[in-house]
Amino acid sequence: MVTISPEKMTTAEKLSVMETLWNDLCQHSSLESPDWHESVLSSREQQRIAGNQQAMNWTTVKEQIRQKIK
Numbered sequence: 001m002v003t004i005s006p007e008k009m010t011t012a013e014k015l016s017v018m019e020t021l022w023n024d025l026c027q028h029s030s031l032e033s034p035d036w037h038e039s040v041l042s043s044r045e046q047q048r049i050a051g052n053q054q055a056m057n058w059t060t061v062k063e064q065i066r067q068k069i070k
Contacts, residue, residue, distance in 0.1 A: 011069045 047053040
């Protein structure tokens with residue numbers, strides 16, 4: 001196994017590792033969302049319905065984040 005210190009990793013590398021770990025957790029673990037997630041999501045949905053916030057495609061959002069960290 002190769003070990004790389006986080007201090008030597010770029011932000012893009014760190015995010016890639018986190019995404020890989022998250023995908024693995026989603027496939028092999030039973031994750032429960034905290035109760036407060038429901039209220040936050042409901043509030044955001046109400047903002048979207050009212051026209052104060054637009055829904056965005058997750059693939060597009062991830063690409064925008066990647067562009068910001070380069």
